[in-house]
Amino acid sequence: MRPALRALHAARGRMATPDRWLAVLLALGCGWLLVVPMFSGVVLTHLIGRIFILSVFGMSYDILRGYTGVINLGHALFFGGGAYIAGIMMRHSGPTLANLALAAAITLVFSSVLAYLMGYLSFRSGGVVPCAMLTLAMAEVVRHVAEAARTYTGGADGLIFPIPELLRNRVTVYYLAFAFMVLMLLALRRFVDSPAGRVLQAIRENEQRAAFLGYDTMLYKQIALQVAGLSAGLAGVTFGVFGRFANTDLLSIDQTLNALLVTIVGGTGTLYGAIVGTAFIQTIRYYLLELRGLHPIFERWLLFFGAVYVVVVLCFPFGFIGWWKRISARWTARPTTGKGGEG
Amino acid sequence: MPPVLEVKDLSAFIGPFHVLQGVSLEVHAGETAVVLGRNGAGKTTTLRTIMGLIPVAGGRIALEGASLAGLPSHRIARLGVGYVPEDRGIFDLLTVEENLQLGMMRRDRAAIGRRDHVLDLFPDLRIAYRRLASTLSGGQRQMLAIARAFLNDSRVVLIDEPSKGLAPIVVDRVRDAILEIKEHRTIVLVEQNFALASAVGDRYFILNQGMTVDHGPMAGLLKDRELLAKHLGMAARP
Amino acid sequence: MSIFLTLFINGLAEAALLFLLAAGLTIILGMMGVLNFAHGTLFLWGGYVHVWLFALTGDFLLSLAGATAAGFLLGLCFERLFIRGFYGRPTAQILITLGLMIVFTELARLLWGPDAIVAVRPAALSGTLTFQGAIISRYRLFLILVGAAFAALLHLLMQKSRIGMVIRAGVQSAEMVQALGINIRSYFSFVFAAGAAMAALGGALYAPMVGGVWSGMGIANQILAFIVVVIGGLGSFGGSAAGSVLLGLGGAAIAWFFPPGVVVGHVLLMAAVLSFRPAGLFGLAVRR
Numbered sequence: 001m002r003p004a005l006r007a008l009h010a011a012r013g014r015m016a017t018p019d020r021w022l023a024v025l026l027a028l029g030c031g032w033l034l035v036v037p038m039f040s041g042v043v044l045t046h047l048i049g050r051i052f053i054l055s056v057f058g059m060s061y062d063i064l065r066g067y068t069g070v071i072n073l074g075h076a077l078f079f080g081g082g083a084y085i086a087g088i089m090m091r092h093s094g095p096t097l098a099n100l101a102l103a104a105a106i107t108l109v110f111s112s113v114l115a116y117l118m119g120y121l122s123f124r125s126g127g128v129v130p131c132a133m134l135t136l137a138m139a140e141v142v143r144h145v146a147e148a149a150r151t152y153t154g155g156a157d158g159l160i161f162p163i164p165e166l167l168r169n170r171v172t173v174y175y176l177a178f179a180f181m182v183l184m185l186l187a188l189r190r191f192v193d194s195p196a197g198r199v200l201q202a203i204r205e206n207e208q209r210a211a212f213l214g215y216d217t218m219l220y221k222q223i224a225l226q227v228a229g230l231s232a233g234l235a236g237v238t239f240g241v242f243g244r245f246a247n248t249d250l251l252s253i254d255q256t257l258n259a260l261l262v263t264i265v266g267g268t269g270t271l272y273g274a275i276v277g278t279a280f281i282q283t284i285r286y287y288l289l290e291l292r293g294l295h296p297i298f299e300r301w302l303l304f305f306g307a308v309y310v311v312v313v314l315c316f317p318f319g320f321i322g323w324w325k326r327i328s329a330r331w332t333a334r335p336t337t338g339k340g341g342e343g
Numbered sequence: 344m345p346p347v348l349e350v351k352d353l354s355a356f357i358g359p360f361h362v363l364q365g366v367s368l369e370v371h372a373g374e375t376a377v378v379l380g381r382n383g384a385g386k387t388t389t390l391r392t393i394m395g396l397i398p399v400a401g402g403r404i405a406l407e408g409a410s411l412a413g414l415p416s417h418r419i420a421r422l423g424v425g426y427v428p429e430d431r432g433i434f435d436l437l438t439v440e441e442n443l444q445l446g447m448m449r450r451d452r453a454a455i456g457r458r459d460h461v462l463d464l465f466p467d468l469r470i471a472y473r474r475l476a477s478t479l480s481g482g483q484r485q486m487l488a489i490a491r492a493f494l495n496d497s498r499v500v501l502i503d504e505p506s507k508g509l510a511p512i513v514v515d516r517v518r519d520a521i522l523e524i525k526e527h528r529t530i531v532l533v534e535q536n537f538a539l540a541s542a543v544g545d546r547y548f549i550l551n552q553g554m555t556v557d558h559g560p561m562a563g564l565l566k567d568r569e570l571l572a573k574h575l576g577m578a579a580r581p
Numbered sequence: 582m583s584i585f586l587t588l589f590i591n592g593l594a595e596a597a598l599l600f601l602l603a604a605g606l607t608i609i610l611g612m613m614g615v616l617n618f619a620h621g622t623l624f625l626w627g628g629y630v631h632v633w634l635f636a637l638t639g640d641f642l643l644s645l646a647g648a649t650a651a652g653f654l655l656g657l658c659f660e661r662l663f664i665r666g667f668y669g670r671p672t673a674q675i676l677i678t679l680g681l682m683i684v685f686t687e688l689a690r691l692l693w694g695p696d697a698i699v700a701v702r703p704a705a706l707s708g709t710l711t712f713q714g715a716i717i718s719r720y721r722l723f724l725i726l727v728g729a730a731f732a733a734l735l736h737l738l739m740q741k742s743r744i745g746m747v748i749r750a751g752v753q754s755a756e757m758v759q760a761l762g763i764n765i766r767s768y769f770s771f772v773f774a775a776g777a778a779m780a781a782l783g784g785a786l787y788a789p790m791v792g793g794v795w796s797g798m799g800i801a802n803q804i805l806a807f808i809v810v811v812i813g814g815l816g817s818f819g820g821s822a823a824g825s826v827l828l829g830l831g832g833a834a835i836a837w838f839f840p841p842g843v844v845v846g847h848v849l850l851m852a853a854v855l856s857f858r859p860a861g862l863f864g865l866a867v868r869r
Contacts, residue, residue, distance in 0.1 A: 071675055121852055125860070129616045130815065132675050133807045134855070136618075140804045141848045148841055206358065253800070257679060264676070300691060306683030310663070313676045394760055420762035432757035434750040441746050448762045495762070 597728020611816020652781020
């Protein structure tokens with residue numbers, strides 16, 4: 001079911017050749033990530049740190065899209081909201097760790113309330129289409145309001161803010177971001193493997209059937225939205241502190257689509273996929289922006305982003321992890337007993 | 344003479360569920376074949392698969408010897424398969440007239456003649472001719488659906504549980520309507536109402552868990568109470 | 582008193598534009614089950630093409646026609662190349678049309694630049710006239726006429742023509758239409774392209790009303806059209822007309838008394854409708 005997880009656990013017991021390779025690669029990768037800030041420059045450290053945080057945002061989206069089958073086009077509201085709450089707190093109450101903790105707490109409350117309202121309005125009509133439509137409408141309205149309230153939000157130009165002394169060290173922030181991602185991964189992993197997480201997957205497969213089995217699907221979708229919203233809110237706080245900056249783009253549909261894209265590129269319904277996808281997309285973005293000296297077209301990241309997005313949806317719907325799953329399944333099917341290819 | 348419609352070892356999935364695992368039935372010209380079975384036996388799925396609304400996973404569907412498997416449903420309809428679905432398939436936002444018009448594949452003199460004929464058969468429809476179909480009663484909707492399937496020179500008409508949700512007195516009218524149509528058409532009828540099924544059927548096919556488990560002439564089934572009790576869970580009343 | 586007339590005219594003009602956008606959206610949604618997130622992008626392209634052609638030729642009607650034709654062609658391409666393979670898979674459709682929205686919004690920015698471009702009204706339609714002390718914009722009157730003409734035309738087409746009959750039937754059940762021997766897919770391309778053409782015409786008419794085109798106007802109006810569709814009921818043609826008028830007039834009234842509240846007001850209206858009638862005012866909910 002989950003090859004990446006299997007690969008990790010498989011280190012204990014017997015394992016197939018591709019999974020063994022994967023485990024070795026993962027171990028090497030983790031080791032590299034632990035030491036990379038010590039010898040590499042600010043740029044790479046910053047890029048990887050960004051990947052850690054955006055991965056959490058991507059994973060939070062995967063709870064909805066990958067595990068529950070809900071498309072929420074207002075997901076950026078949690079992320080941008082978190083970044084803004086951190087920014088406004090830092091700016092107006094002073095950049096102390098206590099205030100940051102308070103900002104995180106406020107973000108959790110904000111995300112929870114927002115998730116409830118969003119779920120209440122958009123799950124009522126039933127079906128994925130009305131939900132997508134309503135969440136997009138809500139998201140655009142909030143962004144619009146945030147842009148109108150320029151005095152607080154700085155609009156599209158954004159809000160630059162100070163952060164606590166301790167967090168001004170890039171290397172410290174890097175490790176904190178790394179720890180944040182690992183912790184969130186473990187927490188979300190637990191959630192999707194919990195009984196509630198299983199119900200969500202049943203809803204994704206067939207909502208009606210889940211309802212016939214006696215589950216209150218509205219309630220479970222609300223739970224999924226709570227978990228996803230809280231995670232995205234925390235990712236937003238972290239992202240704000242990491243960049244010391246927040247603007248209304250963080251609330252926009254593009255930001256939501258970013259999360260959506262990375263889960264598809266990596267493989268939906270896997271959590272790990274979001275990390276793989278974020279690493280892939282952010283790296284491409286970084287190198288494309290590097291090329292802008294060659295031709296101004298490379299500044300149009302969104303154009304490439306959209307094109308990649310369309311191509312991925314059309315031609316690569318299972319993502320990297322899905323692709324790996326197939327290779328791995330084909331390999332294991334040969335020597336050992338039939339673990340046939342799925343999906 | 345080959346059967347008008349022949350279904351052999353039909354297999355089909357709905358999502359991950361293997362709903363049809365070997366349905367066979369055939370109906371000869373002028374006959375009415377009745378498909379019986381409990382809820383969930385695969386009766387509706389069988390008709391929908393014949394109609395091309397569910398992909399064929401295996402087996403054979405042939406109309407007068409030509410395979411229908413894999414064709415889009417509008418082609419199947421054009422080749423001469425009429426369809427009255429379980430929910431009647433009436434368009435609420437269209438008038439009765441428009442519902443009939445939409446069902447008429449050709450507007451030649453024969454088709455107009457058949458339309459006038461069904462309006463004579465079902466005077467209710469003539470009265471409600473220009474009204475929205477949403478104003479019709481349950482029985483009238485069923486009449487409209489049957490009338491619509493009768494407009495074309497179909498080789499075979501598939502009718503899915505016409506008695507469903509209707510009051511007994513209305514079921515009698517539906518039975519008369521089917522008996523009338525039966526004079527002119529070959530019919531495959533899915534029905535849980537045994538009284539209706541036995542009144543119009545020439546042959547029966549019993550489905551269980553997606554497979555044809557028994558078939559034969561209707562008269563035989565009527566005599567064999569044991570068989571009825573076994574497959575349909577009913578004690579046949581004399 | 583006169584201010585109410587002015588507001589009424591202003592609101593109706595907005596409603597006319599919203600209707601052009603929402604009617605196509607709701608029919609496409611109802612008939613094909615496709616929510617086209619690139620619908621606002623077609624509106625945007627209509628605006629840009631119109632302004633560009635008008636600057637080039639100076640002929641207002643010609644550039645309106647050009648913008649409409651561009652929308653039709655783009656819609657045809659979208660349906661044939663990207664959407665056709667995904668009927669019956671709403672999630673994939675949402676994803677693909679979102680991608681088209683981003684790509685074509687960026688393309689417009691690339692072609693016409695990131696900044697707003699001024700759009701002028703033709704001489705014959707500029708200026709105002711005074712009626713009972715109310716100041717009325719000629720251009721807005723023109724918009725109302727166009728909107729009303731389109732609503733009447735579409736109504737006729739829907740009620741009297743065979744294609745309208747197939748569309749109305751298809752909104753309820755595309756499958757049953759198919760089972761009656763009608764190849765409904767052959768209607769999809771046309772309906773999608775026609776919806777796109779109306780959206781583009783809406784954009785073309787919108788630009789001179791607000792005095793310019795900019796790349797954000799697509800999504801902003803798309804959101805309004807979504808709200809109209811939700812209020813009117815997904816897939817309901819009459820509902821989209823009623824929803825447009827409601828939103829247009831409501832917006833004009835709020836804009837007069839409390840300008841910053843317009844957008845929030847729209848959403849509150851939608852939330853209120855959804856809370857009391859989840860299927861919309863003209864409750865023909867799409868069962869997908």
